[in-house]
Amino acid sequence: MPEGKIVKALSGFYYVLNKEELIQCRGRGVFRKNKISPLVGDEVVFQAENDQEGYILEVKERKNELVRPPIANVDQAILVFSAVEPDFSTVLLDRFLVLVEFNHIEPIICITKMDLANELQHEKIEEFARQYRVAGYEVILTSSETETGIEQLNPHLENKISVFAGQSGVGKSSLLNVLRPDLELKTNDISTHLGRGRHTTRHVELIKVGNGLVADTPGFSSLEFANIEAEDLTACFPEILRASENCKFRGCFHVSEPKCGVKAKVEAGEIPGYRYQHYLDFLQEIKDRKPRY
Structure with missing residues (x-):
């Protein structure tokens, strides 16, 4: 039986990537009976009815799963925070880091808009970056305008499933546009390209960036420590x-x-x-x- 990865889930359909082919699948009734809900990121076994349609027969064991956003087998979270506009927040970053660490996901701290920081702000961010590196984190300082740091970020995305997460306005869309210009994501706007349009239900989609997959999601819409003891x-x-x-x-x-x-x-x-x-x-x-x- 062929195997693949779910890269999008929408309206009861699961879009399974098998090599370069995208197969639209439905889940077998056995999933509902066993209370298994296939997630974007799942490795699955499927049966193809034809070149474009099929059924998911089995969901392989997950290494992790998130509830918000609903996604499985995430390798890393790119935590996007801006140096300015909005100002860099260590308390918010630490909340994200705790949630990521608890879910056994590798975090990468990406600080954007470095081109907008003045000399004093630049020095402050450099010092924060040093401290987080000493703690054990990968920290990349970037600018979507000057494309600074992009060559450092790119290798981390290779052959991985990444979630881009961070507060609104920090430049996630701008960063993705630099990484994959053909997406043409509108900044500070809703992306119709990725099916968000006027849909009331937000869906998660994995988009290809180089040889990696990036989750098109705001990531962690809840920052509460609900399951952490x-x-x-x-x-x-x-x-x-x-x-x-x-x-x-x-x-x-x-x-x-x-x-x-x-x-x-x-x-x-x-x-x-x-x-x-x-x-x-x-x-x-x-x-x-x-x-x-």
Whole structure:
């Protein structure tokens, strides 16, 4: 039986990419019975009725899945944040990073609009970039206008499924237009090219960029830590996770416990104060969350 990858789901149809062919498929009733809902990004086994139509018979095991946007087997998230207009926000970036880390997706921080930053703003962004690199993240500084940093970003997209995520107005569409000019995505507007038009239901689509696939989605429409427990949070901050190996007590939350390796690193200036503060704020938010029954 042929196999392929779902690259678009719309109105009960699943569009399966098999090599270079796109087959429009429906799901067999067995999926509904077993409560399996095929997702964009799924590797599937299908049966072709003809060159253009078929049925999905099996969904292969997923390595991860997101609820918003509904997509599976994501390799990495390109977290797009602007240097200015809107101003760079470490707290918002850290929220995105926690969600990405929790879902076992590789994050790449992409800071756009560097051409609009003045000298002081440039220095600030460079320092933030340095700190996030020390924490363990890949950081790429870009400009869609001057195409700075694009040659650094391109290799990361090869043979991967990537989600572009970030707040509105940071330049995601401009960045995609530079990566694939024929898309002609309207900036700060709705893309009719990718089927968004006046549809009330937003759908996810994987578009080809080089030898990789990029999810055409705003990504993470919910930034709440709904499924993250307090004990999960340390692992979502790589530098805090490393420092926690020196904590005296297992299960240390790095708040008021004695001989805490994380607080020692913060006091020594090896973990930025704002990263630690965000950790504490997120921890409190999770602890204050209403219990689910």
